[in-house]
Amino acid sequence: MLAKIHVTLKNGVLDSQGKAVHHALNDLGYSEVQDVHLGKYMEVKLKGLSKEEAEGRVIEMCEKLLANTVIESYRFTLEPAE
Amino acid sequence: MKCGIVVFPGSNCDHDCYHILKHVHQLETHWIWHKDEVLDSFDFIVLPGGFSYGDYLRPGAIARFSPIMKSVTDYANKGGRVLGICNGFQILVESGLLPGVLMDNAGQRFICKDLTLRVETNETPFTSQCTTGTVLRIPINHGQGRYFTDSDTLKRLKDNGQVILRYCDAKGGTPEEANPNGSLDHIAGVANAAKNVMGMMPHPERCADPLWNNVDGQMIFKSLIESSLAHS
Numbered sequence: 001m002l003a004k005i006h007v008t009l010k011n012g013v014l015d016s017q018g019k020a021v022h023h024a025l026n027d028l029g030y031s032e033v034q035d036v037h038l039g040k041y042m043e044v045k046l047k048g049l050s051k052e053e054a055e056g057r058v059i060e061m062c063e064k065l066l067a068n069t070v071i072e073s074y075r076f077t078l079e080p081a082e
Numbered sequence: 083m084k085c086g087i088v089v090f091p092g093s094n095c096d097h098d099c100y101h102i103l104k105h106v107h108q109l110e111t112h113w114i115w116h117k118d119e120v121l122d123s124f125d126f127i128v129l130p131g132g133f134s135y136g137d138y139l140r141p142g143a144i145a146r147f148s149p150i151m152k153s154v155t156d157y158a159n160k161g162g163r164v165l166g167i168c169n170g171f172q173i174l175v176e177s178g179l180l181p182g183v184l185m186d187n188a189g190q191r192f193i194c195k196d197l198t199l200r201v202e203t204n205e206t207p208f209t210s211q212c213t214t215g216t217v218l219r220i221p222i223n224h225g226q227g228r229y230f231t232d233s234d235t236l237k238r239l240k241d242n243g244q245v246i247l248r249y250c251d252a253k254g255g256t257p258e259e260a261n262p263n264g265s266l267d268h269i270a271g272v273a274n275a276a277k278n279v280m281g282m283m284p285h286p287e288r289c290a291d292p293l294w295n296n297v298d299g300q301m302i303f304k305s306l307i308e309s310s311l312a313h314s
């Protein structure tokens with residue numbers, strides 16, 4: 001299984017990097033840019049698990065280490081690994 | 083009196099802390115490698131600053147799973163005094179020993195500068211030798227020091243007197259420009275509910291050697307030493 005995980009800041013938490021990128025895009029003339037959010041993307045390859053098992057394990061990994069749930073939320077998809 | 087300094091791969095203020103505790107304050111000071119596991123004989127423990135595990139993922143996120151952190155947690159839960167400085171503070175919040183989180187500085191810059199802090203309470207082992215309201219001059223040196231927590235936790239911290247240090251101006255006021263990194267409510271240091279664990283972003287070990295003009299950092303170490311004596 002391949003887990004593709006996105007970790008982003010929760011709504012209402014100041015995303016200072018997103019803000020800086022937002023300003024930079026506006027400065028470059030992309031005035032249509034309304035908001036930018038930066039986050040992390042991770043790929044975690046898992047062996048020997050069914051999709052159901054993998055889901056539980058990935059949630060555990062996110063809660064324990066990959067996201068700091070005080071400020072970050074996570075979402076992921078699972079697909080068969082190549 | 084016996085104190086210990088925990089060394090993680092990537093700690094880089096460990097020698098400064100060691101120097102201040104051993105040579106300036108004349109304590110029996112020990113290195114504690116992050117793979118060690120026993121802490122019971124120490125009067126207090128310092129988690130020093132630096133970039134443990136390269137700050138990968140989030141500062142402190144990986145260090146908190148070092149073998150020693152289980153012992154630090156047990157030690158703290160038994161009432162042992164633990165001081166986390168800078169990266170040490172980040173490790174303490176990641177481990178859940180302290181509430182909140184330390185995020186990227188609001189200005190997106192790494193900040194290394196001398197600044198002033200207000201001691202919000204002297205009813206802790208870390209500030210017992212200060213007068214409440216005293217202004218200390220202690221430098222910061224971090225990229226991720228913006229303290230943040232949800233409003234319920236902030237209220238609880240305030241109600242319990244767990245906010246120990248705030249960024250302030252030279253007179254102890256807290257105008258917006260005296261907040262270097264955008265920390266919530268100017269918070270520079272917090273303690274746990276029992277007040278035996280404190281984390282602070284500023285570096286007291288960098289202004290505690292009498293060879294330098296400023297020795298304000300000694301107040302934190304003197305407090306720790308005096309309160310340890312009182313309990314031993």
